[in-house]
Amino acid sequence: MEIAPLVSIIIPNFNEPPEIIQESLASISSQEFRDFECIVVDESTDLICSQCCETFCARDPRFIYHKPKARLGLARSLNNALSMARGEWVARFDSDDICYPNRLSVQIEFLKKNKEVDVLGGGIEIIDDFGKTIAYRNYPLRHDQIQRIIHFTTPLAHPTVIYRRSTVLEAGGYDPSFKYAEDLDLWLRLINRGAIFANVNSTLVQYRQGSAIRNSKHWRYNLSARRKNFTMNHVLYRVTGIFLIKIWASFSENVQKQVFKFILFRNTPPNMGRLDEM
Numbered sequence: 001m002e003i004a005p006l007v008s009i010i011i012p013n014f015n016e017p018p019e020i021i022q023e024s025l026a027s028i029s030s031q032e033f034r035d036f037e038c039i040v041v042d043e044s045t046d047l048i049c050s051q052c053c054e055t056f057c058a059r060d061p062r063f064i065y066h067k068p069k070a071r072l073g074l075a076r077s078l079n080n081a082l083s084m085a086r087g088e089w090v091a092r093f094d095s096d097d098i099c100y101p102n103r104l105s106v107q108i109e110f111l112k113k114n115k116e117v118d119v120l121g122g123g124i125e126i127i128d129d130f131g132k133t134i135a136y137r138n139y140p141l142r143h144d145q146i147q148r149i150i151h152f153t154t155p156l157a158h159p160t161v162i163y164r165r166s167t168v169l170e171a172g173g174y175d176p177s178f179k180y181a182e183d184l185d186l187w188l189r190l191i192n193r194g195a196i197f198a199n200v201n202s203t204l205v206q207y208r209q210g211s212a213i214r215n216s217k218h219w220r221y222n223l224s225a226r227r228k229n230f231t232m233n234h235v236l237y238r239v240t241g242i243f244l245i246k247i248w249a250s251f252s253e254n255v256q257k258q259v260f261k262f263i264l265f266r267n268t269p270p271n272m273g274r275l276d277e278m
Contacts, residue, residue: 008085013095024058033104075174098206121156122204151241181221186231219249
């Protein structure tokens with residue numbers, strides 16, 4: 001019987017330009033940590049994108065290319081990949097982002113030393129559509145900080161996260177009814193079930209983001225996730241968070257953009273240098 005890899009990387013893809021998807025998959029292929037499989041769920045309607053993605057996957061036996069027969073949407077694509085995954089740990093990644101070469105090695109080393117952790121994220125270098133660095137974003141490191149802050153904002157960057165596969169499967173995976181904030185819904189469910197969270201104090205991923213403004217639908221799903229997973233545990237934090245997010249969603253896009261940049265972005269990364277310096 002073939003030995004299962006320690007890590008399964010799951011990547012949803014939808015109509016990324018060929019040069020973008022190739023750069024993204026190449027950053028996985030060149031990871032310093034080698035014991036992984038990479039499952040790419042390709043829902044592209046663009047034939048060139050699909051051909052590019054499939055060709056790349058065919059060159060590396062660790063890559064698994066999967067083309068669903070019907071459109072699934074993001075949450076179902078992730079669940080589809082989860083059902084195929086064999087690793088003890090599952091690493092999320094987006095098809096337009098770029099992994100630092102030591103992303104997996106940093107996280108696996110941390111998990112070996114902190115065996116109680118179920119979900120682990122890290123920092124991001126935010127880049128624009130042309131690959132130019134906009135800023136860095138750091139996240140709270142400890143579980144107690146994450147457990148408190150999650151009631152006000154999302155304390156993990158989804159494309160940096162690695163989680164225990166069994167923990168997520170036992171919680172039911174991603175909820176397909178969430179077109180946005182599917183990660184927040186999952187984190188809140190896991191928090192309620194007693195899962196332990198952490199972030200490494202390192203930048204792990206170049207995160208491609210053309211705008212600091214979220215789609216207005218995101219905030220509706222954000223609130224929906226909080227109502228769905230509402231419990232009396234930390235009730236004051238939960239109620240206050242819902243109230244503040246309702247107010248935040250009513251602000252103009254310009255106000256959101258300025259506040260978002262001031263509070264969440266940082267000019268320098270923690271610990272690690274730029275990707276081109278490594």
